[in-house]
Amino acid sequence: MSSAPFPTSMRFQRIAGWISRAPSVLPIVIALLAILVPLAFFGQYQQRQVVMIMVYTLIVSGLNLTFGFSGDLALGHVAMFATGAYVTAILANNGVDDILVALVCSAAAAAVVGLISGAPGLRLSSWSLAITSLFVVLLIPRVVVLATDLTGGRQGLSGIFNPTIFGFPLKFTGFYLLAGAITLLWLLGMRNFVDSRYGRALLVLRESRQLTQSVGLSPYKMRIRTYLIGSLPAGAAGTLYAYLVGFISPEAFTLNLAIAVLAAAVVGGTSSVWGAAVGSAILVLGPLQSSAFEQYSILTYGIFLLVAGLSFASGVAGPAKNAVRKFGGALGKLHVLQQARLLKNLQPEDATVVIPGQLLIARGVFKAFGGVKALDGAAITAEPGKITAILGSNGAGKTTLLNTISGFVSPDSGMITVGDTSLVDLPPDRIGQRGVGRTFQTPQIPHGMNVLDVVESGRFHQGPGLLASIMRLPSYREAQRENRTVALAALRFAGLEHLMFESAESLPLGTRRLLEVVRAVAREPNLLLLDEPAAGLDDVGLAELAQLVRRIREAGGTVIIVEHNVPFVMDLADEVHVMELGRTIASGTPGEIANDPAVIASYLGESLTAQADLEELR
Amino acid sequence: MTLVWAALALGSVYIIVALGFNIVMASNGLFNFAAPQFIMIGAFLGYAVFTADSSALTLTLVIVGAGTGGAVLGYLEERFAVRPLLKRGHRHGVLVTTIGVAVVIEGVAFALFGSDALPVPFEGASTTLSWLGGGIQIVDVTLISLAIVLALGFHFASKYTRWGLSGRAVTADKEAALLRGVNSGRVSVTAFALSGGLLTVCGIFIGVKLQASYHLGTELVLIGFVAFALGGFGSYLGAILGGLFLGALQMGTAFFLGGEYQLLVVYGVLLAVLLIKPTGILGDRRIRSV
Structure with a gap:
């Protein structure tokens, strides 16, 4: 990266900086045009249509956040939308016509609906959220009728007009601009969220739940958080809708609308920020427009869902993204420019990574799976600045022990401490937060x-x-x-x-293995667990791995390695624990282990090659 | 007693829906959102045929036709809306496409029959018998026996037949099952076809009880899911338990609180079950991580 492939004059750098921002700026410019052009050139009818598109954009993008980014299908955003609309209508009928107050209350109420449907729904897998949230939509007319005094029942509520803002009346143009501003600000906020550690962590979650927990994140919390954030725009959309139409009744919020919203999301591309606007525009200008079409409306949404679902990759926004990328390439190595900008902000020269290793002690760890005693009083110690290896044949309990340390298996009894903290009964994500990093037998690298x-x-x-x-x-x-x-x-x-x-x-396997170790190092871990890191590596790969692990030791890290490759471990480790049938049968330096009669007799004696390995070492 | 019979009859409808979900879930771990739509198809089939002619002979013919047609549709669903996505590893895309299939079926029914609920006339079905001091209609007796016999049948089939065992092997550990020579594709397609055929047949009777409307499937998907969740994902006995409980709950709520509270109470139960024991009463823990 020091050899940047472009001249470094100040002026050029400034221009290059601007060009590199094109992919993030371009959608904003288009959005601004889409908001301002109708205001300048079209009549009020078309402008109302644009507001309607904004309303659906807010709902659809709320759904996208949950479905496209955290992978949980929700069908209840129509209920949050309805909640927002009813909150606004009830406020307006009780003399509160400040639209900002209504927006805040609507978003908050929608979040409550989100919490009720999401907290239980997300306990299980993604389809149970689909049901718990769709169910809320079915409840709308029931609840509205039960609370007729407040909601007007089946007759609906009217009298939602003349909103004010800070006490000043808001004309239609003002309302239009406010709706545009809210939609644009939400989409920008969503883009920022997706791009932040919260959003990127969702990519990790998609790859693997275990990986997510091992880096110290709780999948359940992440999914709930994303779902709740996605409920906010749906609530706000309710306020805009109520003031746009002036009248609401339960008939506006049906299961069919829920299906239409899903269709718009899938057509626009669920894992896209701006696709929501495209999908909503198609929805509002197409199916929702004509009444002649009503007989076939449900069928059409169904076909949309099927076709878009089958070409699931990324909806219409996928090809668009590719086109932008190609266009960017034509502009001259856009990526290189972006990377250069990123690096300029980093100043990597003064960067350091600290590995504050701590003492791990595990004593008397028991774990039975049914009748199988996987761990039968296993005990190991690992000190900072040392590489500690766990050897043993298949089924000796090595990986189970590693999993009890990182919390994926909870031991029946025993003590495990890192520094002053007991890890027993902590969930894996808390153990990850506490400073235990790990790698996996099959490298887990998110797409x-x-x-x-x-x-x-x-x-x-x-x-x-x-x-x-x-x-x-x-x-x-x-x-x-x-x-x-x-x-x-x-x-x-x-x-x-x-x-x-x-x-x-x-990347090739060996490099992915190293990358997993580096990911754990970046976390500046107190304890580093490596689960069979040498499996499948050639000599070069083994040498690189050994070098990296030694460096971690020099930096003061506590490293535990579970391995089959005896020569590799004997060469690398400072301390070796040998396990058999869930027990630790010997502990000591590699030299002591190689001469330990119990080890030779019970474990290494079984295999001629392993014995030959040992002979060679002596 | 009439109330108890009514609760049992309604419960048996939910058992059938939960059964439909479970046949697929126990074979490949997927949730087939479209399953209850097959009941709706059966109901309209019953409507179309019986308005013309209702006799015992037509009943047999319709059952055979419905079974075959439903199985073919189930097969088509698996083949074209499910398998292509599974091949590419998009498990969560499957939910969208099964919803798509559900909405397409609903849309066709809406376009053909409109939004009104249509009675399915079958002579003698509503004859009321008097049992144990309560009245019960013939159609209800049929439904209750059908539901329980089918659920028990599948329970034993899943334990003792090759198909049932293969399905359990696939949901427990797909790779291990494949290595043992289980044809997971065939298990899955059989499940879709079986559940499609059976639900369409049951749909004829459910239509006689509940009338045929384009919305029938969507209403059943939600309450049937609650029965399914309550009894436990992957368990056929759980489906019986969950279905009966929901029938009782619905009738009880209607009797003591009023019909308008029915759905709210059911929803409350669903949320409670998912919060307290997400795998349901007799659920299989392994299916959790699907």
Whole structure:
């Protein structure tokens, strides 16, 4: 990266900086045009249509956040929309006509509906949220009728007009601009969220639940948070809708609308920020427009869902994104420019990564799966600045022991401490937060991330706050830069910085293994667990791995390695524990272990090759 | 007693829906959102045929036709809306396409029959018998026996037949099952076809009880899911338990609080079950992580 492929004159850099921002600025310019052009040139009828598109954009993008980014299908955003509309109508009928008050109350009420349907729905898998949320839509007419005094029952509520803002009446043009501003601000906030550690952590979650927990994040909390944030725009959309139409009744909020919203989301591309506006425009200008079409409306949405669902990849926004990327390429190595800008902000020279190793003690750990005693009083100790290996044949309980330390298996009894903290009965994400990093037998590298992103994801449990991230406050930039800088330092520590912009998932196996270790190092762990890191590596890979692990030891880290490869471990480890049938049968330096009669007799004696390995070492 | 019979009859409808979900879930871990739409198809089939002629002979013919047609539709759903996505590893896209299938079926029914509920006339079905001091209609007796026999049948089939065991192997550990030579594709397509055929047949009787309307499937999907969730994902005995409980709950709520509270109470139960024991009463823990 020091050899930037472009001249470095100040002027050129400024221009290059601007060009590199094109992909993020272009949608905003288009959105502004879409808001302002109808205002300048079209009549009020068309302008009302545009507001309607904004309303649906808000609902659809709320759904996108949950479905497209955290992978949970929700069908209840229509209920949140209805809640917002009713809150606004009830406020207006009770003399509260400040639209900002209505917006805040609507969003809050929608979040409550989100919490009621989401907290139970997300306990299970993604389809149970689909049901708990769709059910709320079915309840709308029932609840409205039960609370007829407040809601007007089936007759509906009218008298929602003449909103004010800070006590001043809001004319239609003002209302139009306010709706545009809210929609645009929401989409920008959503973009920022998706791009922040909260949004990127969702990519990690999609790859693997275990990985997410091991970097110190709670999947349930992440999904609830995303779902609740997505309910806010749906509530706000209710306010805009109520003031746009002036009258609401339960007939406006049906299961069919829920299906239409889903269709718009899928057509626009669920994992896209701006696609929601495209899908909503198609919905409002197409199906919702003509009444002649009503007989076939349901059928049409169904076909939309089927076709779009089958070409699931990314809806219409996918091809659009590709086109922008190609266009960017034509503008001259857009990516290189963006990367250069990122690096300029990082100042990697002064970056360091600290590995504050702590003492791990595990004593008398028992775990039975049914009748099988996987761990039968296992005991190990691992000290900072040392590499501790666990050897043993298949079924000896090595990986189970590793999993009890990182919390994926809870022991029946026993003690496990890191530093002064007991890890027993802590959930895996809390153990990850406490400073236990780990790798997996099969490297878990999320799709669609470059190497630097993957390393940075090791630090996602800390960093800028949610509001700061959404609003891009200075504190966000500060914390973000710190995370990046440490991630870069960790890459440099492993000698992999030349790969930082490569696509992580397409790296060869050995490099992915190293990358997993680096991700755990970036987290500055108190304890590092490596689960069979040498499996499948060739000699070069083994040498690179050994070098990296030694460096971690020199930096003061506590490293535990579970391995089959006896020569590799005997060469690398300072301390070796040998396990058999869930027990630790010997502990000591590699030299002591190689001569331990119990080890030779019971474990290594079984295998001639292993014995030969030992002979060679002696 | 009449109330108890009514609760049992309604419960048996939910057992059938939960059964439809479970046949697919126990074979490949997927949630088939479109399953209850097959009941709606059966109901309209009954309407179309019986308005013309209702005799015992037509009943047999309709049952055979419905079974075959439903199975073919179920097969088509698996083949064209489910398998292509599974092949590409988009498990969560499957939910969208099964919803798509559900909405297409609903849309066709809406376009053909409009929005009014249509009675399915079958002579003698509403004859009321007097049992144990309460009245019960013939159609209800049929439904209750059908539901319980089918659920028990599947319970044993899942334990003792090759198809049932293969399905359980696939949901427990797909890779291990494949290595053992289980054809997961065939297990899955069989499940879709079976559930499609059976639900369409049951739909004829459910239509006689509840009338045929384009909305029938969507209403059943929600309450049937609650029965399914309550009894436990992956368990056929759970489906019986959940269905009966919901029938009782619905009739009880209607009797003591009033019909307008029915859905609210059902929803409350669903939320409580998911919060307290997300796998349901007899649920299989392994299906959780799907």
